[in-house]
Amino acid sequence: MERGDIERRVYEMCRRSPHGSYLMVTAFVQALRSYRCSSVCTPFPTALFHTAGDVKDKDYQAAEGAVQKFPAIDLISSSDSPREVDANEISNYFNQIQAMPLESLNLLYWLLHPRYQLELVQNPAEELSVVLPLRAHNGCQGNDFHILSSPDYIMRVQKVRPKNGEDLQTEFETTKMSLGSIFAFHGTSAENLHSILRCGLLNLSNTTLQRNGAIFGEGTYFSTDINVALTFSKAKEGWKDSCFGKNLKYLLVCEIAKGEKVFYTDKGGQSLIKASNSSGPADGSYIVVQNSDLIRIRYIFVYAETRVQYENKVSARTDNSDTRACERLLGRKDWCRILIWLYVGLLLGVAYLK
Template identity: 25%
Template sequence: ILRMELCVFSFYTLGVMSEATDEVATGAEVIDLLVAMCRAALESKRKSIIFDPYPSIVDPCNPKTLAFTPKRKSYDRLQAALDSVLLVRQLSQGPYCDIKKQLDEVDHLAHPLLQWILASNRSHIVKLPQNRHLRFMHTPHQFLLISSPPYKEVRFQMARKLYGSTFAFHGSHIENWHSILRNGLVNASYTKLQLHGAAYGKGIYLSPNSGISFGYSGKNVLEDGLWSTQSSQFLKSKNINCVALCEVVLSKELQQHGNIWVCPVPDHVCTRFLFVYENGQIGDVHIDTQDEEIHNEILQAISSDTF
């Protein structure tokens, strides 16, 4: 089995993922979101913990060396390369597939970093067409989000057949989503990943109430002028909030303390949708996933044959 470094060199030599940007050019909002999440994690005071994974990227000017490697972490150099991506994106009105030349002129590591951001994302994330939006979430930025690997989804489906399932929100600061999209939702209680308390025990915290999860989503303040206000680009504002709508198995392990739910079994929670809010705005804080009308609208969106 090849070591990680050899795998990276082999991928670079063979050109694997070299067209990643082209393949997802139509998903510009998804790319903007992935870049924003990466930036938030990289700017966080907790970056040594939450910027995971750290990239392994071949230096295009010296293909026998790694420009970025987990063995020699340089957050400042990563920040500089990502700043170049953001600068070119701000100035460019075209799709990402057209900006490689501009990126190379600004920073030879900018485009390889952008490719890594896209290639390392293990989640299936797709912008929902407007006619499939969940209207009660009050945001135009709605995404189908499947962050569980196939083996976990299989376990989830088996458990759901036994116990049934329902839906609940999960709120997390945008700086955490870079890792969540690559590692899935994990039980962070009593680990270095824990940011909030664990008053109700160890597990993944969820809520049927949107307001509680919005509270956990926090705010992220990006630099002024990061996104051009003169373009139609996504994520133009400084503040970004994200909240996921998850499906959770109704097994005996699920602990329900009013509107605070704790699921100690990671395989019993799967993300289904992600909702993004700009400029620090949030949606309706009184949404209850257990309300029959809300529940039916979610089921209709889930069962849609659009995807």
């Protein structure tokens, strides 16, 4: 593919979904800088292997260098399209994409072609109403969804259509049609998102990649309680130019088809029952899925420790009530920090006087 074609495609992808592009780059950076990069930074662009064909010989330093030359996505998406530049002037015109080294351009193009497409949800309370009944036991009803979870951004996840345009009916669709489905939450370390976006959410039980215990046996674990799932979400520093902020963590909202290898914990939380033999999980239940083909990631909740200004950020909260609720929650956290420091100062003052 010619460089000009790559430039146009990168521009189009950044323009179509700037937040999605930011997240894909950020997830790669988080994996790249992890102490587990040999496993979580998978897949890895073949152009950046030290030795062609040797999957264990990844050039992390070259990847880091290429990322350092990335411009901010909003600079790409707000610049003029290379298609609109007159051929006689193109030699004198360099927008953010054209100024990138070829290695950086190729890496960015590769990163923007994952298994899933990501788009920012404009009206979270309305769109995610299907998830709300799962957490009624937490005392939140209706549009109080954002008060419970308080994500800073919500990304819609859509599987990339096959190049031939044909949608083959999968095991997920056929099982969902016959047995139904359920939504649940899955917490994961931020460094895992890159691999998840490119490979899907896989059952890694009894492999060297398993990171958590499996009290109910092998499988991918979910919870109907968002607060339980959040305890498994671990933050990590991301891309310095990300519109989301510096340190991010994620929560996956998944739809699970109730097939034969899907189980719920019983009301006592002591044993598993087959989802196909049950009307639905009890409040606060764990869901264990042993067949990854029965899982679909529908949304990604993005939690940022520090939010940054971005021209499109206002679209993340078109509902003013959502904004006020998040601000109230964040305000409570800030007051807690202030009271703790005041108490520490009081103790130090008393100790000094004595």
